[in-house]
Amino acid sequence: MNNSSLASEFLIRARRTMKEASQSYSEGDLVGAVLRAGETVEYSIRALMALYGLVSVSNNGNAFALPYFLETRNDIPEWFKERTQELIKDAMEVTQAYFIAMNIDESSLSYPSIMARNVETKLLVEKASAVFELVQRVFDDFHS
Numbered sequence: 001m002n003n004s005s006l007a008s009e010f011l012i013r014a015r016r017t018m019k020e021a022s023q024s025y026s027e028g029d030l031v032g033a034v035l036r037a038g039e040t041v042e043y044s045i046r047a048l049m050a051l052y053g054l055v056s057v058s059n060n061g062n063a064f065a066l067p068y069f070l071e072t073r074n075d076i077p078e079w080f081k082e083r084t085q086e087l088i089k090d091a092m093e094v095t096q097a098y099f100i101a102m103n104i105d106e107s108s109l110s111y112p113s114i115m116a117r118n119v120e121t122k123l124l125v126e127k128a129s130a131v132f133e134l135v136q137r138v139f140d141d142f143h144s
Contacts, residue, residue: 003053004143010047011139014040014132021125030121031101037128038098041091044128044135051142052076060102063088063095077141080134087134090127097124 021036045062049055049069056062070076070084097120 003050006055007047007051007139010043010050011136014043014047014135017043018129018132021128025121025125030118033121033125034097034101037094037124038101040128041094041098041131044132045091048135048138051139060099061095063091066091077138080138080141083134087131090131094124094128094131 017036017039021033021040024030024032024036042060042062045066046056049062049065052069052073052075054069056065066088070081070088
């Protein structure tokens, strides 16, 4: 499998989990929305890295490798370089919430949720969507 095909597979998964994050949020499953948003960011970052020939062996925490990856690449588009700090910030924030939601078991009876409140969850889903859309744009630019 070549780099582009692998990146495409990760983007398909990212798109699917992004839809699930939005659906979970609209149905009121806030923790589920945070988990799916985190998976969207993970798949998006893995797609970006795969596109440039780096394959992560980890399913989690790839956002923490993102600053190093972006600093060491000379072949990423110029327009994208201008937005890397925004990408890193959004990816880290979603990943942090993802790890908290993944590792703390909260009773479904506690309302409002301690880990996932409505306003914060909406912002996390929007940030995951922004990360996905930016990586999708890099992917499209790579192939044009």
